[in-house]
Amino acid sequence: MSAQLEQYVYAKLAGGLHGRSRLDWLSRALAICDVQTLNAAFVLASRTIGSDVLPPSDAEALADADLACIAHGAPADELARICVLIRATRAHGDPVALATEWYRRGDNREKRAVLRALSVLDDPDRYAELGAAACRSSVQLVFEAICSSNPFPARHFSDLAFNQMVLKALFTGVPVSSIQGFDARWNQELSRMASDYARERLVAGRSVPVDIDRVIASPAAATEAS
Amino acid sequence: MRMFDPHVHMTSRTTDDYEAMANRGIAAIVEPAFWLGQPRTNAATFEDYFLSLLGWEPFRASQFGIRHFCTIGLNPKEANDPRVAAEVLDLLPRYLVKDGVVAVGEIGYDDMTPTEETYFAAQLELAATFELPVLVHTPHRDKKRGTERSLALIQDMRFPEERVLIDHNNEETLPLVLDTGCWAGHSIYPDTKMDEERMVVLVKKYGKERIIVNSAADWGKSDPLKVAKTAGRMLERGISRADVEAIVWDNPIRFFSQSGRLDLGPDDTMVDQRRQFEGNSVLRGQEPLVRS
Numbered sequence: 001m002s003a004q005l006e007q008y009v010y011a012k013l014a015g016g017l018h019g020r021s022r023l024d025w026l027s028r029a030l031a032i033c034d035v036q037t038l039n040a041a042f043v044l045a046s047r048t049i050g051s052d053v054l055p056p057s058d059a060e061a062l063a064d065a066d067l068a069c070i071a072h073g074a075p076a077d078e079l080a081r082i083c084v085l086i087r088a089t090r091a092h093g094d095p096v097a098l099a100t101e102w103y104r105r106g107d108n109r110e111k112r113a114v115l116r117a118l119s120v121l122d123d124p125d126r127y128a129e130l131g132a133a134a135c136r137s138s139v140q141l142v143f144e145a146i147c148s149s150n151p152f153p154a155r156h157f158s159d160l161a162f163n164q165m166v167l168k169a170l171f172t173g174v175p176v177s178s179i180q181g182f183d184a185r186w187n188q189e190l191s192r193m194a195s196d197y198a199r200e201r202l203v204a205g206r207s208v209p210v211d212i213d214r215v216i217a218s219p220a221a222a223t224e225a226s
Numbered sequence: 227m228r229m230f231d232p233h234v235h236m237t238s239r240t241t242d243d244y245e246a247m248a249n250r251g252i253a254a255i256v257e258p259a260f261w262l263g264q265p266r267t268n269a270a271t272f273e274d275y276f277l278s279l280l281g282w283e284p285f286r287a288s289q290f291g292i293r294h295f296c297t298i299g300l301n302p303k304e305a306n307d308p309r310v311a312a313e314v315l316d317l318l319p320r321y322l323v324k325d326g327v328v329a330v331g332e333i334g335y336d337d338m339t340p341t342e343e344t345y346f347a348a349q350l351e352l353a354a355t356f357e358l359p360v361l362v363h364t365p366h367r368d369k370k371r372g373t374e375r376s377l378a379l380i381q382d383m384r385f386p387e388e389r390v391l392i393d394h395n396n397e398e399t400l401p402l403v404l405d406t407g408c409w410a411g412h413s414i415y416p417d418t419k420m421d422e423e424r425m426v427v428l429v430k431k432y433g434k435e436r437i438i439v440n441s442a443a444d445w446g447k448s449d450p451l452k453v454a455k456t457a458g459r460m461l462e463r464g465i466s467r468a469d470v471e472a473i474v475w476d477n478p479i480r481f482f483s484q485s486g487r488l489d490l491g492p493d494d495t496m497v498d499q500r501r502q503f504e505g506n507s508v509l510r511g512q513e514p515l516v517r518s
C-alpha cells in the first residue's frame with residue numbers, strides 16, 4: 001500500500017515547476033533508513049517539496065480507498081511527509097513512540113501529516129491513543145486532520161473517544177458528513193450527548209448546528225424513513 | 227497602512243490584543259523566544275515554550291488574520307542558569323530547522339557575564355549553520371557598553387552584519403549600530419526604552435535605512451499597538467508615507483526574508499484545502515440555522 005502511495009506522489013511531483021529536483025529530493029530522502037535523517041526530511045518537506053495542493057481528481061486514481069481518502073485534496077508536502085513517516089515507522093523498533101514523538105515535536109503542518117498517516121501505517125490499531133489525544137488539540141486544523149475525511153477514528157477509536165470527537169465536531173462547526181464511517185459507529189450514547197447539547201444551546205437561546213439531527217437520529221431510522 | 231511588528235511576545239497577551247492589532251493594520255508579527263518573567267528550572271519547559279511558538283500561537287494569530295513567525299534561542303538571562311542552559315542549547319538544532327523560525331534569538335548580553343558570552347557565541351555559530359539571521363537583545367543596564375561588546379563579538383566571529391538585528395536601541399547606541407552593517411531595532415515602550423516622539427527625532431536625523439521599530443510587548447507594562455502608534459506619530463510629524471511604510475513594513479520583511487522562510491502568502495496551515503474542494507464550508511464563518 002505504501003508503495004502505491006509513493007508511486008502516486010512521485011508521479012505528482014514529476015510534473016510542474018521544479019519537478020525534477022523535488023523528485024530527486026524525495027527519492028533521496030526515502031532511500032535513507034536512518035530515522036534521524038528521515039526526521040530531518042520530514043521537517044524540511046514543506047520548504048523543499050512545497051505545499052501546492054494536488055488536484056482531487058488525481059487522488060481517485062489510487063485503488064486503495066484509504067489512500068484515496070488521505071490523498072484527496074492533500075498538499076504535496078503532507079503526502080511526502082506521510083511517505084517518510086511510513087518508512088521511519090518501519091525502520092524503528094518502537095513505531096508508536098516514533099510517531100508520538102514526531103507528532104509532539106511537530107509544528108501544526110507536521111502534526112497534521114502524522115494524523116493523516118495513521119490509517120495507512122502498519123498495524124494502525126496501536127495508534128488509537130495518539131489519535132484520541134490529537135482530538136484534544138485546540139488548533140482547529142490539527143483537530144480536523146484526525147476528525148475530518150480520515151478513516152482512522154471510526155475504525156480504531158473507542159466509543160468514548162469517537163463520541164467525544166463527534167461532539168467536538170458539532171461544537172467547532174466541522175460537518176458531520178466529513179466524518180468517515182460515521183453511520184457504522186453511531187450509538188445511543190452519542191445520540192443522547194447530541195440531544196443534550198442541542199437542548200443546552202436552545203435553553204441558552206443559541207443556534208444549533210444544522211447537521212445535529214444526523215447525530216441525534218439513528219442512521220437506521222433515517223434509512224427506513226427515506 | 228499594513229504593518230509588521232517584528233518583536234512582540236504574544237504568549238503573554240490576550241485575544242483582545244490580537245483583535246486590536248489587526249484593527250490597527252498589524253498583518254504580520256515575529257515573536258522572539260525570551261524568558262517568561264521568572265526563571266525556568268527545567269529544559270523541558272523551554273521545549274514546550276518553543277512548541278507553543280510554533281503551534282498554538284500561530285493558530286491564535288491566524289484567527290485574527292495575523293501571520294505569526296518566531297525566533298528560537300536561549301535568552302541571555304537564562305543562559306546564566308546551569309540548570310537549563312546546556313540542555314537548551316542542545317535542543318536548539320531540532321527547532322531552528324522549523325518552517326516558522328525566521329531567526330535565532332533573542333540572544334546577546336544581559337549582565338555581560340562570561341557565560342552569556344559563551345552562549346551568545348555558540349548561538350551565532352548555530353545561526354551560521356542554519357543560515358538564519360540573528361536577533362540580538364541589548365541590556366537595560368550599561369546598554370552602550372553592551373551594544374559595543376555585541377558588535378565586537380559579531381565582528382570577531384565574522385558573522386555577516388547584514389544578517390544581524392541589534393534591538394532595543396536608544397540615542398546613544400543607534401549611531402554605533404548604523405556604523406556597522408547591522409540593522410537597528412527600537413522598542414517603543416510606555417515608560418522606558420524608546421518613545422514615539424524620540425523615535426521621530428531619530429528617523430529625521432538618521433533616515434529609514436536599516437531602521438526597525440517594534441512594541442516588544444510582553445507581560446510587563448507595554449503596549450502591542452506601539453508600532454501603529456509610532457507610524458501615526460511619524461506621519462503627523464511630517465515623515466513621508468513611503469519612509470514610514472519602509473520602517474514598519476518593508477524593512478522587517480527585508481531583514482527576516484534573509485531566512486528564506488518568511489512566507490507571507492495565505493496561511494494554508496489554517497485553511498483546510500479539503501473543505502474548499504468539497505465546497506462544504508457552509509458551517510465555517512457563518513451562523514448555523516437556529517431551530518426553535
Ligand SMILES: [Zn+2]
Pocket residue numbers: 233235258260332442
Ligand atoms: Zn523581547
